[in-house]
Amino acid sequence: MKHRLSLRRVFALPLAIAILSSVGLVSALTGDGWRDGLSWIGLAVPVFAVAWAIKIRRS
Structure with a gap:
């Protein structure tokens, strides 16, 4: 039997990235x-998420 993920679990990380950005x-x-520092952090989150996803996908 396949394990199904809830909608909350599927969309938790994308929602967090959207809120931070x-x-x-x-x-x-x-x-x-x-606020400049906060904006740098908030706008760096999607960049780091994409870099992390590419790294995971290649390994």
């Missing part, structure tokens, strides 16, 4: 100072 975009557009 949205926070990064909004913080980049709304201010300077600490």
Whole structure:
């Protein structure tokens, strides 16, 4: 019997990436100072996720 994943488990990581990148975009557009650091972190998350996925796929 195949193990089926729930919708919550399937979409948890993509939803977290979407939320973090949205926070990064909004913080980049709304201010300077600490918001610049927050935007760098938020917008780096999708880049690192893609790099991680490529690394996992190749090994």
